[in-house]
Amino acid sequence: MIRCxxxxxxxxxxxxxxxxxxxxxxxxxxxxxxxxxxxxHVEDGLDIEGLMEEISTHPGFRASHPMxxxxxxxxxxxxxxxxxxVYNGEPGLTYIREALGRGIDVVTAxxxxxxxAFRELTSLAxxxxxxxxxEATVGGGIPVFSLARHSLRGDRILSIRGILNGTTxxxxxxxxxxxxxxxxxxxxxxxxxxxxxxxxxxxGGIDSxxxxxxxxxxxxxxxxxxxxxxxxxxxxxxxxxILAAKELGMTxxxxxxxxxxxxxxxxxxxRLNHPLCVHGTLNAIQFKMEVMGDLTLIGRGAxxxxxxxxLSDIEWIISQRTSPREGH
Amino acid sequence: MIRCxxxxxxxxxxxxxxxxxxxxxxxxxxxxxxxxxxxxHVEDGLDIEGLMEEISTHPGFRASHPMxxxxxxxxxxxxxxxxxxVYNGEPGLTYIREALGRGIDVVTAxxxxxxxAFRELTSLAxxxxxxxxxEATVGGGIPVFSLARHSLRGDRILSIRGILNGTTxxxxxxxxxxxxxxxxxxxxxxxxxxxxxxxxxxxGGIDSxxxxxxxxxxxxxxxxxxxxxxxxxxxxxxxxxILAAKELGMTxxxxxxxxxxxxxxxxxxxRLNHPLCVHGTLNAIQFKMEVMGDLTLIGRGAxxxxxxxxLSDIEWIISQRTSPREGH
Numbered sequence: 001m002i003r004c005x006x007x008x009x010x011x012x013x014x015x016x017x018x019x020x021x022x023x024x025x026x027x028x029x030x031x032x033x034x035x036x037x038x039x040x041h042v043e044d045g046l047d048i049e050g051l052m053e054e055i056s057t058h059p060g061f062r063a064s065h066p067m068x069x070x071x072x073x074x075x076x077x078x079x080x081x082x083x084x085x086v087y088n089g090e091p092g093l094t095y096i097r098e099a100l101g102r103g104i105d106v107v108t109a110x111x112x113x114x115x116x117a118f119r120e121l122t123s124l125a126x127x128x129x130x131x132x133x134x135e136a137t138v139g140g141g142i143p144v145f146s147l148a149r150h151s152l153r154g155d156r157i158l159s160i161r162g163i164l165n166g167t168t169x170x171x172x173x174x175x176x177x178x179x180x181x182x183x184x185x186x187x188x189x190x191x192x193x194x195x196x197x198x199x200x201x202x203x204g205g206i207d208s209x210x211x212x213x214x215x216x217x218x219x220x221x222x223x224x225x226x227x228x229x230x231x232x233x234x235x236x237x238x239x240x241x242i243l244a245a246k247e248l249g250m251t252x253x254x255x256x257x258x259x260x261x262x263x264x265x266x267x268x269x270x271r272l273n274h275p276l277c278v279h280g281t282l283n284a285i286q287f288k289m290e291v292m293g294d295l296t297l298i299g300r301g302a303x304x305x306x307x308x309x310x311l312s313d314i315e316w317i318i319s320q321r322t323s324p325r326e327g328h
Numbered sequence: 329m330i331r332c333x334x335x336x337x338x339x340x341x342x343x344x345x346x347x348x349x350x351x352x353x354x355x356x357x358x359x360x361x362x363x364x365x366x367x368x369h370v371e372d373g374l375d376i377e378g379l380m381e382e383i384s385t386h387p388g389f390r391a392s393h394p395m396x397x398x399x400x401x402x403x404x405x406x407x408x409x410x411x412x413x414v415y416n417g418e419p420g421l422t423y424i425r426e427a428l429g430r431g432i433d434v435v436t437a438x439x440x441x442x443x444x445a446f447r448e449l450t451s452l453a454x455x456x457x458x459x460x461x462x463e464a465t466v467g468g469g470i471p472v473f474s475l476a477r478h479s480l481r482g483d484r485i486l487s488i489r490g491i492l493n494g495t496t497x498x499x500x501x502x503x504x505x506x507x508x509x510x511x512x513x514x515x516x517x518x519x520x521x522x523x524x525x526x527x528x529x530x531x532g533g534i535d536s537x538x539x540x541x542x543x544x545x546x547x548x549x550x551x552x553x554x555x556x557x558x559x560x561x562x563x564x565x566x567x568x569x570i571l572a573a574k575e576l577g578m579t580x581x582x583x584x585x586x587x588x589x590x591x592x593x594x595x596x597x598x599r600l601n602h603p604l605c606v607h608g609t610l611n612a613i614q615f616k617m618e619v620m621g622d623l624t625l626i627g628r629g630a631x632x633x634x635x636x637x638x639l640s641d642i643e644w645i646i647s648q649r650t651s652p653r654e655g656h
Contacts, residue, residue: 143623147474147475147478154636275626279601282603284603291632291639292633293627294626295469295470295471296624296627297624297626298622299620300622308482308617308620309620311483312479312480313482315481315482
């Protein structure tokens with residue numbers, strides 16, 4: 001029985017925990033929940049129904065540093081859902097490093113640690129015989145890493161580009177179809193809960209750049225950092241520029257790309273008929289393949305679909321840990 | 329060393345054979361090529377460079393029924409590229425049945441056998457411990473079965489719909505953008521080699537219906553035949569109907585779908601902004617997932633991309649036959 005822990009128990013963690021209640025018969029039980037204040041551990045498995053609220057009010061809650069739970073080996077699989085810090089990767093980086101160093105499998109939705117230390121963490125995982133999975137970090141509703149790992153093996157990825165940030169895509173979509181200014185579209189997105197109160201990382205292209213770094217390192221074998229990405233956000237995009245594009249059957253989208261060793265994020269003209277041209281909060285990722293040609297995937301970027309990405313990674317780890325050979 | 333044979337050695341077979349020359353170090357050699365007139369067998373592996381033309385002129389060619397090669401166990405993996413007969417599945421069905429019955433792995437691009445005998449063949453494969461792979465039968469450049477097998481496991485497919493036939497999509501695209509009549513667009517497609525001289529199976533929706541049957545059986549666990557699909561082709565679609573759709577920001581596409589146990593193919597109104605709305609010869613397949621939401625894949629439907637589908641299946645079989653546990 002795989003003992004699973006969630007570190008960073010917020011909105012996403014609660015949604016995930018609910019799904020994991022059905023996993024006991026699949027050989028996985030949830031034994032650990034941790035947040036920045038401490039952790040809750042029940043070796044026989046937690047009863048999730050009573051834990052959808054704040055865990056620190058639970059009688060079994062221990063107000064100690066969550067690292068203690070990792071050091072004491074209270075989980076075989078750690079789901080790291082810490083808030084993203086793109087500049088130092090913390091606190092997720094330390095948790096992931098510690099867990100992998102003990103041979104504990106890790107599934108994460110936190111981009112920070114991967115942007116800061118991709119090669120270090122993947123090498124550590126390999127040397128310890130542990131898995132490090134991060135499907136949820138790029139295009140939550142698009143199984144991009146799983147697809148590449150399993151389904152593109154007979155071919156070669158030449159380049160990747162995509163619309164990787166739902167907030168900016170929502171804003172650009174509203175500007176295109178309704179003629180809104182960027183400020184107005186942003187206010188609307190904030191009211192709908194689609195943009196953070198401080199939307200700088202989204203609008204400035206940094207969130208997209210992080211995803212480009214992860215794609216480049218994971219799928220093209222590169223060793224890139226955030227500073228290797230040429231980044232331009234959407235703050236200079238005007239309604240006039242979008243109108244001019246529209247008259248040519250095009251629009252402006254924030255496109256992240258990696259190819260020929262070069263990484264970039266910038267507003268680009270995209271044909272309205274192009275497969276990559278998705279609207280609203282949708283994400284799209286296009287692979288240019290040597291034999292297959294262009295393959296485009298379109299899906300939700302965040303929210304509930306991120307849970308499916310975490311579940312897909314967890315399924316993979318269960319299959320690796322419990323059966324020696326994968327079924328067809 | 330896996331001994332690989334190709335049965336139905338035409339255009340697609342030659343393209344594939346060329347790619348397989350690089351597979352010897354991966355543990356696969358091409359030992360058998362067969363067409364309707366006979367077969368060529370070299371146990372040490374064929375030199376493909378000299379075999380890009382008609383194989384029957386080769387000194388080693390044996391003018392016997394190709395079944396003889398299967399019965400004599402001249403391959404461990406058989407690639408079946410026979411022409412599709414949707415009404416009786418032959419000749420591919422007999423070859424596949426015979427091969428699987430001997431525990432020989434099969435990769436096929438022939439829809440006929442799967443439409444006629446999906447459950448029989450998949451059961452036979454399972455009971456003999458052999459693999460039956462058919463990525464190339466639906467959306468050549470879209471790894472739909474591989475994706476579903478590996479990447480959608482933590483979730484549940486509720487329904488599937490798609491633009492599954494490149495010929496009709498090309499015709500409808502030309503009607504939409506250029507205002508051509510169906511007859512004119514068809515003539516153009518034929519001149520460009522995008523439509524058969526007898527385009528009835530494409531235009532009548534039968535080719536799409538075959539793909540819907542395979543998707544339904546393979547991915548939704550159903551047991552359906554061609555006669556279970558409610559089929560309407562595009563022959564009644566007029567320029568006026570497309571113009572009327574266009575004025576509403578929509579177009580008409582030939583959409584195949586399966587959901588709630590019901591299978592259909594029909595011309596449908598699709599919003600121009602919708603992810604499924606792809607143009608030219610592109611194919612698109614959309615999964616409605618329980619947790620993930622809608623996931624859409626867009627890629628080439630045929631041609632060189634079909635080779636990548638065959639290679640993906642071959643890679644899978646190599647991984648199953650040569651390593652007990654798949655790498656991450």
